[in-house]
Amino acid sequence: LWDTYYGDMSEDFQRSHSSTTDAPIQCTLKSINYYLESMGQSVDKYDIPQIKQQPLQTEPRECREIIEEMSVKVPAEDVAAQSKLNQEQAEAYNTILQRVNSETPGLFFVDGPGGTGKTFLYRALLGKVRSEGMIALASATSGVAAAILPGGRTAHSRFAIPLQADETTMKNMSKQGGGAKLIRQAKLIIWDETPMAKRHIIETVDRNFRDIMDSDIPLGGKVMVFGGDFRQVLPVVPKSTRAETVNASLVKSYLWPLMEKIQLSTNMRARADTSFSNFLLRVGNGEETTIKDNLIALAEQMIVQQTQHGNPEENLIREIFPDLQQNYRSTDYITERIILASRNEFVDNLNEILIGKFPGETKTYISFDSAEDDTNNYYQEEYLNTLTPNGLPPHRLVLKENAPIMLLRTLDPSNGLCNGTRLICRGFDKNIIHAEITTGQYATKQVFIPRIQLSPPENEGYPFKFIRKQFPIRLCFAMTKNRAQGQTIPNVGLYLPQHVFSHGQLYVALSRGISMATTKVLVMTEKPERYKGTYTRNIVYKEVLGEI
């Protein structure tokens, strides 16, 4: 890639440094390194020319990590948030800030059901600490949750966590490097969505912080705020049993009893509809009355009625995307609604119906698929085209201008392009798609998405290395429930052709919404005999919640 694209990548630098041959190379390498570092990588890991060390300067230059952190802007709304905190949030805010100001260790876990304002609290804290000239680090388990926090990074890139961390993983960050210096200087560190991370990962960070801080105190004695909601998605352990999932959870870590628990309980998202927020809490805690097999009743107001004729999906689509033909150009209309389903095949089907209804000219991008090391040509391209492994875009990507899409890879986290970021298509070129970010702090930012090579995760179980060259995006009128975690979406449709099958799925989906009136559920499973009303399954691993 370096040899092929050096000419293009260095064009600007060649113009401004025409007198030397080395300067354009060094500038190009530094510019590539800038992007690699934001993804926890660096040029020295690749077999290309290397960045030369600068001759010693009289004034020692601050490292990139600290310069970058000190330049994170504090949004005015985060400063304003400090005066809007509800009583529970204000108590949490004061307790945490007291530790920051007195420079005493603090190991907290902010627990609160979806919508209780955990993110709101983090943003108020980050705003306060940063506006006083101190360093506060924001991280989250997923890219989307990280992108909601100003200066947020995924915990993996922020703490340089190896992909395969386990009980024995020790050092992941050099003690002398910029990352370690940043940790030492940080007065506050936030890690949102911790319940989604495997405990081994958090324990690896603990070992590393102790090493960096030369301290035996948990997390090196930093003021560390973990937070999240165990009622929502737990760590994903492929093909695991319930006991294995529970064992991978933070509640089973030696760190858990050491954390000071802070509880938030007022649902700020659905504060205008208390019967909805109380219902959500009962669903999340597994306290909603069941009739049998974990079946719970849903309020009639939320049910999408099925007519005898026609597609049931059509009724759900009409409820969530009313008057699509008149509203499709409105960014607010598109971002304020979503249909959630549990499986990719359901999501694909709904997206296909909706893009068909969406006004405008169709643009289709066909992927180029190949199987690496398939010297005998066992796997024909036509066969590869039919595969759509988890997390990969389809072979035929059908789009329209103004249609909603979701990014499937982290391309540039410092500019809001994370795995899971929602966008709207604005224009199409042969090898580039012009889009606008619609979620998080980068909303309204115009970006370009390139066509890239993608492979499924190794545990997808293909006997060959599958490579698809395609734009790393999917349509996003509908998406899987787990992807919606952390987001507030005013009009939520829930598509249930079958019952949910794992912990927290029903709750994550329902708790994205703000009221019963704007949350619609299409239940297509058989009605239980002798019971009136509509029922669906709610699965809650109470053994995890019991530890809180």
Ligand SMILES: Nc1ncnc2c1ncn2[C@@H]1O[C@H](COP(=O)(O)OP(=O)(O)OP(=O)(O)O)[C@@H](O)[C@H]1O
């Ligand atoms: N004190 C507050 N005043 C006004 N609005 C608030 C307050 N706290 C939270 N909100 C609003 O309530 C909604 C939900 O808050 P937030 O996203 O912070 O909840 P959360 O606990 O992080 O939810 P989830 O677990 O689903 O990610 C947001 O729209 C947020 O702006």
